[in-house]
Amino acid sequence: RQLGRGPSSFIPVEELLPWGTERAQRQLLIEAFVSMGRVDNITMVMGLHPEYLASFWKRLYLLLHMDGPLPYHKRHYIAIMAAARHQCSYLVGFHVAEFLKVGGNPAWLQGLHCAPQKLRNLSEINKILAHRPWLVTKEHIEALLKTGENSWSLAELIQGLVLLTHYHSLASFVFGCGINPEAEPEGSHPFQPPSPRSCQSSPASEDGVSGSSGKDAMQEVEVLMARMKLLQECQLEEEGVTQEEMETRFELEKTESLLVAPSVDIAEHVLPPDVLCFVEDPEFGYKDFTRKGEQAPPTFRAQDYTWEDHGYSLINRLYPDAGQLLDEKFQVVYNLTYNTIAMHSGVDTTMLRRAIWNYVHCVFGIRYDDYDYGEVNQLLERSLKVYIKTVACYPEKATRRMYTHFWRHFKHSEKVHVNLLLLEARMQAALLYALRAITRYMT
Structure with a gap:
């Protein structure tokens, strides 16, 4: 089958291989090759950072390879279950192969109905x-912890939940x-995932920014810079x-986010049987609550159950090291900056990063009392909001066109x-809901 050129069908391969400039990146890719015998496409793209x-x-190493309450083959099976919910055949295919490598029972791969009841x-x-x-x-938690011979221990469940949210x-x-599927090496498991849908829906004309649209794009950058400057000044002056x-601004943003959706002309694609067999209730999705007359998610006040004060310590108690590594990863991405915006350097991008993070949490119903959600509207243009919401809530509908247009x-x-x-914002949001339910069950 035809593969997109390079690791990503959105990003030119030359952009991913600045060998001369980035020694740290090169070193990481060499380490990946030495430890795994290959460098997968996710690594190539993440290697930009x-x-x-x-x-x-x-x-990832902690989740899949270090000691923990769950046996290795079950960890890969949980990864398959999680990835299948979003029709992500790239990840399903990868973990099917890994599941077999660590001695998983091939019969389970016929579908969820063939897996042990505990996993089901x-x-x-x-x-x-x-x-x-x-x-x-807390009832969902209770059902898993108290199901007789198929019950989960609290430690197993924590590891299972971290795996699920990681792979979603x-x-x-x-x-x-x-991300494109890799070409299969000879002799490997014959799972053939299709290329991401986005490959098929991407005429070459969307690749570049030229002519008048180039001027518009330049202007968008200048408008964003001006708005950031203005907001920073207002923050200093505002009483x-x-x-x-x-609270009103948050509710407004949350309600507006219901109207932000990918265009209806994106075809629903048929799930390949080798992914569908791991999914129960395939019709269930994020979009359902946005139907007319239905409510947005109830508001979760971040101050009532924070990652720093509650989630982190609960995970660390039940799954040592995981809390520390999760926290480190949230911090790294939240604080990551090169102080650049497009062609500008020496820019403080804190405000922009926070707006993106908080908007993801907003579409999942999480509100920060000390954040002014008016900033989200100022800083995130509509095409970026559509992209963020699509990728966070129904990523299988993301297209190259969306990527190109923000x-x-x-x-x-x-x-x-x-x-x-x-x-990371998406993972933290889901974990907060899961850990809050565990805390309620325990108290």
């Missing part, structure tokens, strides 16, 4: 965390960056908005940076 990639690998019991919480994490309750979010990254006003004058590495923020 070596500091993040190093911390991503540490977490995860199906419900997998579905909810992937699409509507605000629906997770990684599916967002795969689709958001148009402080009332709490009620802040921040048209920005570098590919900056767009990948947006995807890293999305990956």
